[in-house]
Amino acid sequence: MLIEVLMESSLFLVAAVGLLGLLVGSFLNVLVYRLPIMMQREWQMQARELLSLPEEVPEKRFNLLLPASQCPHCGHAIRCWENIPLLSWLALRGRCSACQQAISPRYPLVELLCGLLSAGLAWHFGMGWALLLMLPLTCGLLAMSLIDMDHHLLPDSLVLPLLWLGLIANSFGLFTSLEAALWGAVWGYLSLWSLYWVFRLLTGKEGMGYGDFKLLAMLGAWGGWQILPLTLLLSSLLGAVLGMLWLRLKGADRHSPIPFGPFLAVAGWIALLWGEAITSGYLGFAGIHSF
Secondary structure, eight states: OOHHHHHOOOHHHHHHHHHHHHHHHHOOOHHHHHHHHHHHHHHHHHHHHTTTTTOOOOOOOOOOSSSOOOOOTTOOOOOOGGSTTTTTHHEEEEEEEEEOOOTHHHHHHHHHHHHHHHHHHHHHSSHHHHHHHHHHHHHHHHHHHHHHHHOOOOOHHHHHHHHHHHHHTOOOOOOOHHHHHHHHHHHHHHHHHHHHHHHHHSSSOOOSSSHHHHHHHHHHHOOOGGGGHHHHHHHHHHHHHHHHHHHHTTTTTTTSSOOOHHHHHHHHHHHHHHHHHHHHHHHHHHHOOOO
């Protein structure tokens, strides 16, 4: 019954999916904070095993579910009514109910952005498989971007499952053909891998990380090799403009590393949704006709 209502009413679908996006956005805040810590602990454990060092005293369980959310300042356990997306932050006026320390506005902004992106996808695709698959991709790209901004890290545990999901989706021809998706993944990885080694041989420096190669491969698996040129062009433009703004806001010099993952994610998402229209519009503007 609910599925029929969603399919018949586009506005109801947009509202319902937007609300779902707000809830997922709240979870993304937890994921973005905890996943890097979980990865660091796992690396430390593996390093101790490799070096035959004695095991450390086990710490309290720390994963995406435990411990329960708490104030980072005073340890106050966040109650259910204090964890409602957007509304709780507004009701609390952006402060912890126990210690009155400020709660970062990033939390409601992530929730709002996830809700808006989800609602936008519902408006763009309508009810169907394309929407159901684009939602986890979009949430994954948002989470990766935030983690990369914080830690200069693109976790394989997020990138690789989405790469496989893109190939599976396109085995049914959902966004492009399976052949185009396969070569999109291959050329997505090899293009940045080649650029990385050319830059390193010429300068002796690393211009980007291997996570960027995998991210572009993942985007290619979703949109096919056809979206790669536009993705690289848009991400380069975004990186040049927003990257300088990023450095100014942080008060860093121009030699400071800038995470490239967020620019790739935004550019790839745009190319996947509107790449054909953008390319056709540019060719028409330039007076180039395809045959």
